[in-house]
Amino acid sequence: MQPGPDESRHPQEPPSFMPYGHGRSHRRQAAPSAAESQMPPSFSPSSRTSSPKSTSTIGTRATQTGGSASPARRTAGSSRKTPARPTSTPKPARQASPAVSLHKQAPISSATVARKRHRGLRITAATLVILMLLLMALAGSCWFWINGKLNHSEMLTNMPGSQASTWLILGSDQRDGTPGAGEDGEITGFRTDTILILTKPRHGAASLISVPRDSLVKQDGEAMKINALAYTSGYKSLTAHIEEITGNKIDHVAIIKFGGLRGLVDAMGGVELCYDDNVDDPNSGMVWTPGCHLADGGAALAFSRMRYSDPKGDFGRAERQRQVIGAISKKVMKPSVALNPSSANKVIDAGLDAIVVDEKSNAWTLFRMVMAFRDATGEGGISGSLYWTDPDYYPGGIGSTVLLDDARNTSLFQELEQGSHAPGQVGGM
Incomplete structure (x- = not known):
C-alpha cells in the first residue's frame, strides 16, 4: 500500500501530534534556539497563532482589551531591570578545626574542669586535715607536758x-628574807597577802574581786586576819x-609565788603598768614617776607590794595587784608571745x-x-x-582589821554567779 502525499512528507511525526478533528496536518513547531532553550520553562514564550491585532516580541506582550493596553509584563531580557530578590548574605565558611582540638575542647569545659576542681578541693581538705592533726598533736603534747610539770596540792x-566557775587566786609571800620576801621581815613563814576571787558565769560578765588581807575571820573561835589563816590552818581552811x-x-x-x-x-618581756603618783618606797623597793611604764619583773613585783606610800593603803595595793594580773593575762595572749615558740616556752x-x-x-x-582573767579585767x-x-x-x-559586810557580800556573789550583775566597779574603796 503506497503512502499518501502527506504521509511521505512527514514520515516520522508521531500520531500524538496530529491535530484532532482537522483534515490537514500541521508542521511540528521549530525547536527553540540555544538562548531560549537555556531559559527556565516559566519564562519561555508560549506558541500562539499570530493575529493582526496582537504582536508578540521576546520582551513584551501588548493585548488590546476594550481599547486600552494592559501593562506590559516584565520578562527575561526586559530593558527595565527587575529588583533583585532578597537573599541572605552568605556566611563565611567556618574553618574546620583539627580533630584533636575538637576532641580536647569538650572535656575541658565539663568533666576535666570538674575533676580539676574536685582534685583542688581534695588537696585543700587534705592539707587542712594534716594541719589540724599537727595542731592536735602539738596541743596534746603541750597538754601532757604542762600537766606533768604542774605542782598540785590538796586545797x-x-x-x-x-552554776559558775570560780577560782581562788592566792599570792604567797615568803617572809624569810630570801628574794621575793614580804615587807614585814620580823614575821617568818608565809602570808597570803593577795586573795582574789575570779568568777566566770555561764552567761554574763566575769568578775575579779579582792579580799582585804586584814579581813577579820575566826578559826576555832579565835580571831585572826585572813592572810594568816593558810599558814596556821592550811589552804583547805582558807x-x-x-x-x-x-x-x-x-x-x-x-x-602564785611572788x-x-x-x-x-x-x-614575756615586761608588762605595761600605770600609776599617777611619784613613789620612792623603801619597804617595797618601788620607784615610780606618774604615768604608764613598761615594767620588768622587779618593778612589777614592787608595784604589786607597795602599800605604805599609797594613801589607800591595802585597798590601793589590791587595785594594783589586779592591774598586774590583768596585764599579765593580756600579754600572754598576744600573738608575739603565744605564737612565738621561743617566748611561749619561756613564759610557760x-x-x-x-x-x-x-x-x-x-x-x-x-x-x-x-581567759576569765582577761574578761574580768577588760572593759x-x-x-x-x-x-x-x-x-x-x-x-x-591582833591590831587593825577589816570588818566585812556579810549580807552585802552574799548578795553580791549571788548576782556574780548568775551573771546578772552589771559590769563596772563594786565593793568598798
Whole structure:
C-alpha cells in the first residue's frame, strides 16, 4: 500500500501530534534556539497563532482589551531591570578545626574542669586535715607536758558545785628574807597577802574581786586576819572561809609565788603598768614617776607590794595587784608571745615554776582561768573589793582589821554567779 502525499512528507511525526478533528496536518513547531532553550520553562514564550491585532516580541506582550493596553509584563531580557530578590548574605565558611582540638575542647569545659576542681578541693581538705592533726598533736603534747610539770596540792572542800566557775587566786609571800620576801621581815613563814576571787558565769560578765588581807575571820573561835589563816590552818581552811563569805563553791585554787612573779614578767618581756603618783618606797623597793611604764619583773613585783606610800593603803595595793594580773593575762595572749615558740616556752616554764594548783586543776583549767582573767579585767568585766562596814576595826590582840559586810557580800556573789550583775566597779574603796 503506497503512502499518501502527506504521509511521505512527514514520515516520522508521531500520531500524538496530529491535530484532532482537522483534515490537514500541521508542521511540528521549530525547536527553540540555544538562548531560549537555556531559559527556565516559566519564562519561555508560549506558541500562539499570530493575529493582526496582537504582536508578540521576546520582551513584551501588548493585548488590546476594550481599547486600552494592559501593562506590559516584565520578562527575561526586559530593558527595565527587575529588583533583585532578597537573599541572605552568605556566611563565611567556618574553618574546620583539627580533630584533636575538637576532641580536647569538650572535656575541658565539663568533666576535666570538674575533676580539676574536685582534685583542688581534695588537696585543700587534705592539707587542712594534716594541719589540724599537727595542731592536735602539738596541743596534746603541750597538754601532757604542762600537766606533768604542774605542782598540785590538796586545797578543795566537799561543798556542792554552783552554776559558775570560780577560782581562788592566792599570792604567797615568803617572809624569810630570801628574794621575793614580804615587807614585814620580823614575821617568818608565809602570808597570803593577795586573795582574789575570779568568777566566770555561764552567761554574763566575769568578775575579779579582792579580799582585804586584814579581813577579820575566826578559826576555832579565835580571831585572826585572813592572810594568816593558810599558814596556821592550811589552804583547805582558807578555801572553806572564802566559800563561807561568798556562798559559792570554789572550783579551783592557784597559788602564785611572788618570788616567781619576777621571772614570769621578765619571760614575756615586761608588762605595761600605770600609776599617777611619784613613789620612792623603801619597804617595797618601788620607784615610780606618774604615768604608764613598761615594767620588768622587779618593778612589777614592787608595784604589786607597795602599800605604805599609797594613801589607800591595802585597798590601793589590791587595785594594783589586779592591774598586774590583768596585764599579765593580756600579754600572754598576744600573738608575739603565744605564737612565738621561743617566748611561749619561756613564759610557760616561768609560769609553771611560779604556780601551785589544786588537786583537780590541769592545763585546760589554767587556760580557762587566763581567759576569765582577761574578761574580768577588760572593759566589760567586773572588779573591786568585798564590802565592809569598818576598815579599821580593832577586836583586840591582833591590831587593825577589816570588818566585812556579810549580807552585802552574799548578795553580791549571788548576782556574780548568775551573771546578772552589771559590769563596772563594786565593793568598798
